[in-house]
Amino acid sequence: MSAPSLFAFDAVAAVLAIPVVAAALLALMPGYKATARINVAASLLTFAAALSLFVTERPAPGQYLLVDDLNIVFIVLNTFVGFTTSLFSASYIAHELETGRLTPANLRFYHAMYQVMMFGMNLAFVSNNIGLMWVAVELATLTTVLMVGIYRTHEALEAAWKYFILGSVGIAFALFGTILIYLAAQPVIGEGYDAMVWTLLVERVAAFDPALLNVAFIFLLLGYGTKVGLAPLHAWLPDAHAEGPTPISAVLSGLLLNVALYAVLRFKILLAANPEAISPGPLMMTMGLTSLVFAAFMLYRRRDIKRMFAYSSIEHMGIIVFAFGLGGPLANFAGLLHMVMHSLTKSAIFFAVGHIAQIKGTQRLSAIRGLTETHPALGWGLVIGVAAIAGLPPMGVFMSEFLLVSSTFARQPLLAVPLVFGLLVAFGALLLRLTGVAFGQPRGSRQPADASYLPMYSHLLLVLIAGIYLPPPLVAWFQHIANLLR
Amino acid sequence: MQGPVYFDIAHMLAGGLVLVSMMMLYQDRLYALLNVFALHSLLLTLSVAWQAFIQGAPHLYVTAAIALIFKVVVIPVALHHMIRKLGIHREIETVVGIGATMLAGIGLVALSIVVMLRVTPEADPLTREDLAFALSVLLLGLLIMVTRRNAVSQVVGFMSLENGLVLAAAGAKGMPLVVEISVAFSILIAFIVIGVFLFRIRERFDTVDVRALDDVRGRRRK
């Protein structure tokens, strides 16, 4: 063993260990200022550790952990947004403490849970064992359930309960699917841990029983799809986004949905490697398109600003799942890019929305007007964010959507019609709402915002850069992954 | 170890779980539901222990013991206590009639049998049956969750659904311990979560009827 490889293993361990240590520390420490700082510092360290994965040599895939081209992207994105959200959270939570919506005891719990959640998500990304991945996804989900209910209002409890019930259905289906995968693998690979190791599964999947794989994938798609927020199973998502603390909404939209998506992708790769199994594409495309069109229409009748952006998340998850379902280098590339862009943009929007809702003391769209006049920094941030998420050039989301639409027209022209239709409907809805919120007659409180603009604008800047110029190494990297995904 | 008697006992225990799941659909009293759930978990314990014996897999005994301690004793007793303490209405309100629910349940059992038997023609007959029954129990648990309005009975539905998962995991030969322990853990965590919720719900309103929560939402949206 050479020294660099040892160091690389340390990087993976660090990505996992830092959140755990931080969670333990935060659970024990009183005081708000110090804990918020530790939260930020821990998130930053995790992000640094994740970045080091790029440069260091990767460890050989083991029974439990794996680092490959696909999950590095997810991990880095995850830790980056986790870091910026912790920055935003520090200023957001201070305000909540002032207004008395949260008590210091709540806060300690909140910070500890935040790190546990980061740990769960990172673990899900680096796990090479489908059982371990399941455990990690569940861990992340349960912590978010707890955080969604943290305000203890009627609505928050209802949202958390609904999230919990639907989430547990997802839990059950996903585990059942996992067991079925194991059963399919067991005759070929043999009993024991090996039959759950993803890298081994992919190598030998061609010999698995295709019928069992098909059923397993359907369960996995339903199970993890519930957590992605795909259309028939999305009911928890708007409530959970609207009622929890806004940093959690940002993390839910920006990260947790990606975790579930990552799980679906892993199994999609698995299934695609077996020539006799059903092709997962049509299933995913159907669910994606349904989510897209459904959520696009739902956008029109929202009265709650966070709920509206939650539906927008469903819409974009639909687009991404559709892209990966369509498959092929171009569509996969578009899906990957779109996922990154969506995470960045949507969390930026939630950063803005969080501060806005705090200033106005409400989340009702009708009570929020004329923001560019009263709070230009926040208002324009929101305008840019919404423009980006609606797919206006020159932002990165436009780029990925453009790639996807052109790829769809080239390969499945018929499907392009509902796709473009859904995109346009959502575009109209978002702009309609945006004009009122940003440019209407100012209404409500005008007190200056005590906000941290750095997280929001750094995200938006990245999205803008991605829309104008993608660095060739990144493009090459993404293309490589896109080929990997088939 | 194979043989008609080994097979028959496993078959009876797993099939018994399906039957008890149907019985849970039929209950209209909370206490009775809890008792039936305890019976359900007891059958699960026996079933898992039997699988451990047949497969010669000692780690499954641990799973069985966890099921016995938590799901047969601790959780039903705790829920009994909770119902008494919170003064929860003891009748279960259903969304649709019991007859229709049971008919749907039969449909789900038929579905899972058809699906699982069709996709596993080459598997060991014991595993096949186990999977078919496990999926039935899972779907029936889901049905309980969907058709009951009361939070406690939804919780019970969830736990019976977990029982189905444990059955499936135990039936899959040589499945590593990680998963079983994690299942037990998730149940535990889930229970803590639920417990916290029930108490919080109680703090805020005088009911654990989930419909009350819907009413709140309805008013807000007006």
Place this chain on the structure above:
Amino acid sequence: MVLIHHLLVQIVQMALVVALAPLLTGFVRKVKARLLRRRGASVLQPYRDLTRLLRKEAVVAENASWLFRVAPYLIFAATWVAAAVIPTFATGLIFSWTVDLIAIIGLLGSARFFLALAGMDVGTSFGGIGASREMLIATLAEPAMLLIIFSLALIAGSTQLSTIAAFMTYPQVGLRVSLAVALIAIIMVAIAENARIPIDNPATHLELTMVHEAMVLEYSGRHLAMIELAAMLKLLLYLSMIVCIFVPWNLKGPDAGYAAYFTGFASYLVKLIVGGAMLALFETATAKMRVFRVPQFLGAALMLGLLATLLRFVSRSF
């Protein structure tokens, strides 16, 4: 000679069921009384009741039609025929080849039909209530019973009780969940059909709840004796049927010797005693349910019948 032997066995069987039916009822009552720490009447009490009723004059309501007078005999005859072909101590009874399970259900159904008609014939309100409730129960109990028979027939490959009983003794049948479900379902149906607790209470005359008693309220004397005996026969019939299908041990074939028949008979008696005691125990431990819950109860039996049919398909192929 063989024919005479077969005929003889059949005649013994016919006599046996009639002779044993009141005893079973008396026994169940006695056990119930004991469980409630009462002394209870002698197990022979039903015989005494029946002979007393037979001696008494039959009073018939003025506006009763001929049907009212004929019905008790028809009911008794139909039930008796059905009971005569259930293998109690011997299988392959000579008459049983003409009647399979479905026909037995048909016979009991026609007995019920006449009973309901007779209940309505006089035109009292009680008779009407009883008849309508009886029909309510029947509409659910009979499909449930048929479903159970289907599942049994699917497993055993026949609706003929003797064949089913013979099949059940094969070692490869083993423990089957579908059979267990069918057993539970058939017990539920039997409870409903025989008007036992929790569906109906055979010992009360409470207007709100009675079903069977309401229909026979107008009967007296030998008519009542016939109907009561038919009810007792029906209880024996169901118990024998359950025993014959699910515990078919020590049933003798059609050509066995007298000694073999004797041991078969002894084990039949043991089965009856155990079954009767269990029924009494169950009745004592259960509360009667509201009439409105009865459809649910029977609906559950129906579902179980369906489930039994379904689960049969997971079982090993026979």
